[in-house]
Amino acid sequence: MTVTTRFAPSPTGYLHIGGARTALFCWLYARRHGGRFVLRIEDTDLERSTPEAINAILEGMSWLGLDYDEGPLYQTHRFDRYREVIDRMLEEGTAYRCYCSRERLDALRADQQARKEKPRYDGRCRDLTEPPADAEGEPVIRFRQPRAGHTVVDDQVKGKVVFDNAELDDLIIARADGSPTYNFVVVVDDMDMDITHVIRGDDHLNNSARQGNILRALGVEPPVYAHVPMILDESGKKLSKRAGAASVMEYRDAGYLPEAVINYLVRLGWAHGDQEVFGLDEMIEYFDIADINHSASSLNPSKLDWLNQHYMKTLPPAHVARHLAWHLGAMDIDPGADDGPDIERVVQAQAERSKTLVEMAENSRFFYREPEGYDEKSARKHLKGSDTVLAALVDALSALQDWHAEAIHQAVSGVAEEQELKMGKVAQPLRVAVSGGPVSPPIDITLELLGRETALARISKAREWALQRAESSA
Known part of the structure; x- marks a missing residue:
């Protein structure tokens, strides 16, 4: 078996730090086992997905050095495949057409909530052989969820998680307009791309039972799941794109080296003894899902500053100089063309005195531009x-x-x-x-x-x- 992982962001915003950590964990696991790492763009949310967000994700991956063996693959390019699988499921009886109106579903949900029951579809259309007399418009397609027994997700981080099938909904897998839903397209993609290990945030844990049951209905064994605890901000709140989680490229703009950010990310929820500084080869050698922490991690900017200064001092000056040149360029200074010293020698002189490349660039301005005045x-x-x-x-x-x-x-x-x-x-x-x-x-x-x-x-x-x-x- 070839280990195959995937990073599957939705292009509704930039690549934030939580997503980058997920990508790193997936990348490291694939690299350690000599496997494949797939980049998949989950762009079925047509209203919110944008080309700018796709470019931001690709740029962030490139800056971090997370290369992929396959991709980027786009879900919007695979709609014919999704329709093919839905037709198969309808034929085999693992899916069915649901004609219930929005008004009926809203009333059903309100009644269940009033009785303090978990809201879920009551299965009215589950066993219909023809449309009901009051049917209006096109039906949605629902997955015929098993009703008896339990579904067990043997999660590599959380342990065995047991779901009562009676509590699982007959979720919609295709809307009335024919467009497929998230939980369905993810399943088809993981099946077609031979994904063996799914490493993702623990907000997807509940989806694993539903997705696993759809895979079994298609005759496929689910991948190994590993749900990683969330990253919290400094105040202990969950990070998210909507809640202002920092973009990976904002870390670049703030003057951090990608090596420092990668090292910082890997330690947000994973450890190898007491070691803090890891070269990339060491991360690949040591990384294992079993060592992922069970509890959430919190951002620690002072640790990132420390790591960044460490890498500015220890990486080859030529490498640091390439990144410093970008920041000098943002100040309209071209160290290769403007009068001034060799930029590698500037790095050697300034590395001990700077925590970020922005600070180094500001402190090195006078080498290339005469000061406009004196402090x-x-x-x-x-x-x-x-x-x-x-x-x-x-x-x-x-x-x-x-x-x-x-x-x-x-x-x-x-x-x-x-x-x-x-x-x-x-x-x-x-x-x-x-x-x-x-x-x-x-x-x-x-x-x-x-x-x-x-x-x-x-x-x-x-x-x-x-x-x-x-x-x-x-």
């Missing part, structure tokens, strides 16, 4: 009255034959010694002069990355600023 507080504290120090720095740095960090450090240290100042009293005015603010990588590395011409020009400009302020306050 007011920093300028008042470090630049004001620093014209003598800055002049000495220009002289010392201009004399350097070797523009590298070690030589630059010696020159700056020499100025501090000559001026009888602590290193910070020299380095901080210099930092504000070249970066516009109080924070940068070590000043010798910062100057090396900026280059001789740019660094000296900015120091000279800061000295002029300091002189002007001194004259205006005299």
